[in-house]
Amino acid sequence: MFRNLAPPKCHFHLLHLVNPFYSMVPSALVHENRIKEALGSTDLISEYSNMYSKICYAILFFYASESFVWQQDRSGSSNVCTTPECVSAAARLLQNIDPKVEPCENFYKYACGGWLEHHVIPETSSRHSVFDILRDKLEIVLKGVLEAKSDQDRDAFKKAKTLYNSCMNETLIEQRDSQPLMQLIDSIGDWPVASEDWNSTAEEAWSLEDTLATLTSQYHKKVLLDMYVWTDDRDSKSHIIYIDQPGLGMPSRDYYFNDGNYKKVREAYLQFMVSIAKIARKDRNLTQDDDRVMEEMVQVLELETDIANATSPAEERHDVTVLYNKMTLTELQESFNFNGFNWTRFVTGVLSSVAVEVKPEEDVVVYSAPYLEKMNNVLAKHTIRTMQNYLTWHTVMERVSSLSRRFRDTRAHYRKALYGTTVEDARWRDCVRYVQSSMENAVGALYVRETFAGESKRMVGDLISKIQEAYVETLEELSWMDDQSKQKAREKALAIKEHIGYPDHILEDNNVKLDEEYAYLNFSEDYYFENILENLQADAQKILKKLREPVDPDMWIIGAAVVNAFYSPNRNQIVFPAGILQPPFFSKHQLQALNFGGIGMVIGHEITHGFDDNGRNFDKDGNMLNWWSNYSAEHFKDQSQCMVQQYGRFTWKLAGGQNVSGINTLGENIADNGGVRQAYKAYMKWLEREGEELRLPGLDMDHKQLFFLNFAQVWCGAYRPEYASHSIKTDSHSPLEYRVLGSLQNFGAFSEAFQCKPGTPMNPDMKCRVW
Template sequence: MKNKTIKIGLSLLAVSIVFYSCKTTKEATVKKEETPIGINTSFMDKSVKPSDDFFRYVNGSWMDNTEIPADRTRWGSFDELRKNTDKDVMAILKEAINDKSIDANSDQAKAINLYKSVLDTVTRDKQGIEPLKPYLAKIDAVKNSTEVVNLIAELDDEINLGFFGVYVGTDAKNSKRNVVYVGTGSLGLPDRDYYVSDAPDNVEKRQKYQEHTARMLQFLGQSESSAKSDAAKILALETKMSTATLDRVERRDRRKTYNPMTVAELQKMVPSVNWDNYLQTIGIGKLDSIVVSQPKYLETLETIFKENQLADWKAYMKWTLLRGSAGSLSSEIDNANWEFYGKTLTGAVKQRPADERALATVNGRLGEALGKLYVAKKFPPEAKAKAEAMIKNVFLAFENRIDNLPWMTKATKENAKLKLRKSTVKIGYPDKWKDYSKLEVVSPENGGTYFENSRLYAKWSHQRNIEKLNKPVDKTEWGMSPQTVNAYFNPSNNEIVFPAAILQPPFYDYRADEAVNYGGIGAVIGHEISHGFDDSGSRYDSDGNLVNWWSDEDLNQFTGLGTALAEQYSNLQPLPGIFVDGKFTLGENIGDLGGVNAAFDGLQIYLKENGNPGLIDGFTPEQRFFISWSTIWRSKMRDEAIKNQVKTDPHSPGMYRAYVPLQNVDAFYEAFDIKEGDGMYIAPENRVKIW
């Protein structure tokens, strides 16, 4: 739970721009040599009418001829873009490795040292579980719940032992200041449903999880029978912990996870923890108040501590330690852990190459160190300038749409427009780069190991988080590195953020046709804007505070429209018996619908100001817009990945994002002459119109 920032990200499943040709209409077609960059007609299925199956029409040939790589659980044009970006960053990193002039204390040198230590499997294999032994000995030595809590506090800045966690973050009701939050414990399965639901897939995964836990515990020297016994205890304890947590829909309601109380009140709720001592030990010191994310969980934790099942606690802490460290230990342990989390849970056939995994670690921990180099080589100023112009039009379109909402009263419209106008937009890269000067990363040549560098990173990250407490919120910080192919909305900052890597071909090209760009990055811009007005983001005001700015009447109208959209998605069945959770995915679905509408209107503003280029490859700008949207969401997923996604990911599967929002947009029907009886048709009275 530490360093937890609330962001609503795009979490793209597939991002690319691909086009196709069809019959020429009456308007003049642009000459072939004038065709903008990015057009590709080879991925469509011309045997299908767009009015019957738009996703198949746009992406059918690609679907038929594309295989998911063995080391991936899904594949799409976004994944291709991510892989290509990683190649660019890898080349930059390797160039830096070969640059003998790099300062040994520079951020880039630290990135190099971390990368090398991840790849140093010789040392990792030689060490085995040696790095864990001091921690295992400390766990074995505890005698009661007081000593358990003391150990959690002692190791808080370097190792996670579960049960609960404390972190510093933005006050949801006062976005200018930081406060202390206490959150839930660490669990080995990714969602509550895996523990509490008796659906066949959950029952199967629980059994395999228990088997996996028993297998892993034997690496610690336990006998097979002892490991199996402990695995059963761990599953039982984690199930009790998970049962007390909010479900995935409830967790999206920030009002339910914002529960401020005095430390004295918290002490009364969980007397087994001496909170003053705990907070002092981890470096926070004396506090008057704290925000509890899930009170019911902490009440259950008190019950667990009162039961005094010391052996169960020790087994759980050892497992949490091992699970969290597995990737930095020997190849055998790392591979065994992947067998469950990569293969069993999400369906991958083999692990990704070691250098790709090492790069992912560097990007995750020292992303801005490489980001400086990436931006200098890969992000032209023209891309940012054109994106800014597009953003301006999409914002204007969104404001026009607010003005024209038939269901919203004037006073609430003014509040909505105020929030829109006060939004912050970040493009490309930070104005102020992250300071890694206090982070120590030791090279393998100097005795550094992946495990030790992970420990040093944890200590640095912990201290950096704690230091925020007595400072105002730094709203210049970025939650993603420039080389991240994604985007996000941060409700506390009322900001939308677009890293440089998403502003590149084929997803976005500043030289390409504007209809293409508006259907791609333009709709993503609209998507992130819409997050400020989805069922979750709309609870924050223009200053990023969790304050209601709605009239009761308007809120009831908005909630009803959201319910209708949720019902649309809850009827989608990506696998037999596996349904999309419309309530869980509602925020992202509102984002997609609002994004398409705002970007489409933004395109009309652009065309009015700059002229209509007419047909390109036989398509009008409006058709090219919708084609672009559908292609960016093309994707194929393994069955296990789909099962996992619908339980853990608030985004709908990509193939639905490609066309379901469009079914609610009248202009889509006009662009492709969709009529009653066609597969894509939804009756006008059943089309959901929110923003």
Template sequence: MRKRNVSKSSSVMPFGNDPPDYVHLRSNESQMQLIAINENGDPQTPSGSPCFNSSSARDDPPAVLFIPGKGTARWWKSRTTLERFLLPAFLLLFLLSIVLLAVIINSDRRREVKEQGTQVDFLPLMDQSTSTEPATTSTSTSTTTTSTTTEKPKDEICTTPGCVMAANHFLNAMNTTVDPCTDFFEFACGQWNEQHPIPDDMFSYGTFAYAREQVRQQLRVLLEQAIVSESRSINMARDTYKSCMNKTELDELKTEPLFESLKDLGNWPLLDESWDKKNFNLTDLLIKARRDYAVDVFFQHYVYADSKNTSRNTLFVDQGSLALGRGSKDYYLNGTLFASHMAAYRKYLRGIANVLKSDHNLTRNDQSINEDITKIIEFETEFAKLVVAEDERRNSTRQYNKRTLSSLYELMPHVDWVDFFRKIAPSDMIYFFNNDTEVIIGEIEFMQKMSQLIEKTDSRVLANYVIWRVVQSNVRYLDERFDDLKQDFLKVMTGQQQTPPRWKDCAQVPSTILPLAAGAIYVQAHFEENDRHEALQMITHLRNSFTELVKQNDWMDEKTKEVAIEKANSMINNIGYPDVTKNLKELDEQYEELDISVKDTYYEIMKKSVIWIQSKDFRKLTKPFDKHEFDVSSAVVNAFYSPEKNSITFPAGILQPPFFSGKFPKAVNYGAMGAVIGHEITHGFDDQGSQYDKDGNLHNWWSDSSLQAFDKRRRCIVEQYGNYTVPKTSFKVNGKLTQGENIADNGGVKEAFEAYKKYVAENGEEPRLPGLQQYSNEQIFFVSYAHFWCGKKKDAAAMQQVLTDEHSPEVFRVIGVLSNMPEFAKIYNCPKNAPVNPDHKCIVW
């Protein structure tokens, strides 16, 4: 997916309980994630792609309602709490006993073979690739026994710790009562989903969330250590965590820090009877909101690579986002379906206003406050009508409009643009901004329409709305009363039942403001160098696999194939951690202008961080674009592709069980992590990544015939996923919005499978997993892939995902991909036109 508000890149999953709003993922950065919703319920969604914006892409074909198998769900729900506890424990002991028994029997059989000189052949229960013909009989005499056949040796079973660990993951996840050709998601994940209810402090839970929570817990332990590091930045990371956790100080301060901010902003008309519109200046208000609190409102800006000349950085201005997050416009515009959501939003705003009013003994009457709140929401609803939907923002060329600052005055004259940038940039960069300064504008028409809306809106409403956005962004740094208000809001928006323990959010904060330092703490304690080497080898094999797929396809001409292969081979690899992580002196140099003290309040730390991050970004305008920058924390459970860098990034946080381990069999690693690596490689060739060349420049390198053939295959993916109806809802997946991730999913698994087959051809068949020896390693490959996406979410969160997220629901990331793979159908011996083996298949790569 795309990273918000800075530049462009794609990924696998969310950061977890979401970074503060000022740490924005860039608008073109792709992440392979389940659903990434920030504090505002904002999924981090993408933008840009070739000329594939036809509104008819999802029309006409009938909906396909896919309902995952229930297994024993109804029986399970009727069990008592004690039975629910004891039965899984009994089942686990039973399965472990089977594994141990299998190992003992295997050992005894081998001893028997050795003693008697005979061979014993055991046929796997579900291995469709193994012959089931009866063995040839043997003859014997009264004195000797001589075999007249050359019997096949039985499959070896792996009993290493890595194999046992992987087998345990799968044994506790699979529902083998379900036909894999009917519902492979339930087959691979049914037991996991039944036995792992969504925690009350989350709106979704799955194997990805499990890994994320594990990393967060590891970070918590490391950040709470009462030690002083040689590294100043690592000490600042620990101080940030401790300040965030200091509830006593937060309770003492209450809303005083925020109230000081309101004074600085000229007071909030919503609460201030004496507010005078004569003193209102929109530019000044927008300057303070952005400079001191990193809040963009009517437009957003960021510094990143010039998409058509990625050797240099430049300034971007794009459409603003709504308070409920990008992609949330339907909440405002569909009053019938989302009335309860908007009522919860209104209640949340009113609740915050009430706390501020009470803390500071303000006297504005409730009726006047309610009237102002109504006008704020009415204004934002008009704002929502102007926002360009994310599925219409996939054409990067359309959004590349190079202009100068002087042209912004024509589009939105209510802002003094030169003054705006001079006052939010570092003081020594004032010279950089004038009427001739270059800027790339994303949405020209939006800027014009937004200007018209500002023109006809009363200044009191504008001031109320801008300050509300600042308040909304900053209440998370205050006492727990605001956590309670947010929880009531999130319960409606996502279904989350209770506020997470404070440490969960606080453990994530250092990774957002000091990502390299937090990553260094994590890597030193929890990352093995052998795993980095293993991942690099897999990347090489996956890249070779993609190259072979390109060579073998029949829809690209030879010249375009050559360019595609060159681009794949030019991808930059970022694995585990940046080198600076291991050099404390260089690490501290990255943060030499940031001064965080243990004496600072949490609110003060966040303000300092905002100013430092903005200053750092603006200074990039004076430097070349760094394509090798590893700019995310190593403690992040995610993976990324950046089109401008043509780079793939796999932080240490995702290179861990149950997805990856140097001790796992290759079938397990290639099925899970290999598919992630292939996913990120394929992002370079999805509907958006395909617009950029090997150097990251926005440039059409396709021949006309190849581009038309690609477009035909891309549309097949759009229609396939657009016909899936999400269980328990009436919503269809937005095939147009999710097409990039779906193309990456399909290509990634195919590349990983081809790479695994090549590994076996070169190194021989691996031993089978204990307790699962009835399944071939190729079958386990697909179980491992599906296991990556085990999980479920609350109904409200599922609805939110369909509306706002560029990633398909988990079930379709499994079913959709495998439905397009003839290899899967062959390995599981699926009958023709079975649910996971339809006649019609969509294949891009």
């Protein structure tokens, strides 16, 4: 979700975001999925779905009204809420249900069966869910504010709109065609496969250290090595250099070795590589040597496969205390001198771009010791020519989406193999996403001004306090944790800092901080490609400069126009952007059963991340510090292992019958289980204080059942098989269905609310609980 403002390890979010192929600034928080395109024609399926929804809601409104009259006559007094918001909520809940399914058999299918029947995955999407629909609606709002013209716009807004307009200027992008790409290739040392000038002389002058330094500092491109600056895990007030293993061209290492759909993706990836190289040769007026191109790109894929094999799989990267290895630059050189690589030259080259000097005693944190140990053998196997081809390919690949149509068309086969999508999004959606991800605060301000009710901040803050209190009370129920560790957990929970909605300064007209954030950017509506490069360089340098700056404890880790939520262990901070503070998660007008089951569960989920298998390693101040007794630590592992095994037994047919990885999803599963438990406890206490709520019209459900129903329906969604195969290897969250089933199977209060008999699928004898 971010523009690499942090390493992926540093933040935990509520839902994995899919944005196939629109690679903008490097980002751990990229977004997506869509409904019908609001600019142009609507396909038949979308049109049918919209018509069906309108008819269904009209019928439900009538039914709800009749039901209200009947209940009022029967009881003599109204116990049913008939406000428009309640009727709308009842209609939504009813429409999503499949009444043919028994709740105690499969609550997800009961709660979401109707939703799945009424929704078809758009051709542009790899996954379609409640989250994705909310994002689609948010993007329509952003489109409106970015296209609105105003003479009163402040500088930040003007720059965001200029960037958006440059992205939308397809006519000029087509006219410029490959020109900006060729200039980029020249600036990073050429592309041997598409050059007749690359020879032995060029190889002699070539330096891996200098090339990687240029890519890191000027283009924010992390290839072969990932060097970044972030908060020191062991000192949350300071920044430090991190060295980690890089990302790969394909989503995970599994695509390089596995058969089945993964092999199909691998073959499509090679075809994509070859197609772009051929275009580059043609546009440079070189002879079309297809055999040579294929041979060289196969060599690139072999190098990338060796790199993938050297990386550690996700299952081996869960213990941050093991990953963290602090050493000096001198010690780094002595420990990992692969193929004569000069670490000082590389690090100095990167940081010289922001005029930061480093000395041999500069501290660095190595997060990827096993990878670095293997790199000597990897690099020794491959020629300089192949390495430069590889580095340039990775840089070019990320820019294809910014070029003319003939470049973008080359990825269609790869996109279909990887995500199952056959149609690209409307151009405006791509442009909205790019501007939102690269100018989060500017776009966030435009969004909040347009849609967000200020009162929501206070109400959500009150919910956070109630759920923090519930978490603290829950500690007393845990027999596996001793008093010493409970006290430390209590202190950490109460010290969690919250960010709700948006940072205040982005709405303050007299506060220059927002404009200053983008003062270094000078966009042109005529040069979209160059605007992107300027953004990449600015982002890279913004991060690198932090090395000599103190940590800002109040910095927002994400923008306001985002449908997600986050926890940062380095800051012990939870964030709930304005984008998620809407129905079905939250509304000041809907029943508290729905608010606690929606945003309440989200709040509990993020709080629990502070105590999952990774967050538990950090103290209340965000420092990696062992505050656990040996007794509690061992029992935490035992309790967690129960969940590893439980979720590892879920078999996902859509992903070719693969089982969910209980190890990779452990942190999110702990958070899901803790979140729903804490939110429910907080809601029960609210009922004790405020009294029982009115019922919803047309729904024969009490307030406890409504809590669980809204919780489940937040996760309604469908995947394409190709994306399921991708998600099961790359997503730290369990598939949507199993997030619901796993959490509720472990929670006795759910079985009580729906009267599920012991031994039924939703009330198994064996239950897991961490928090």
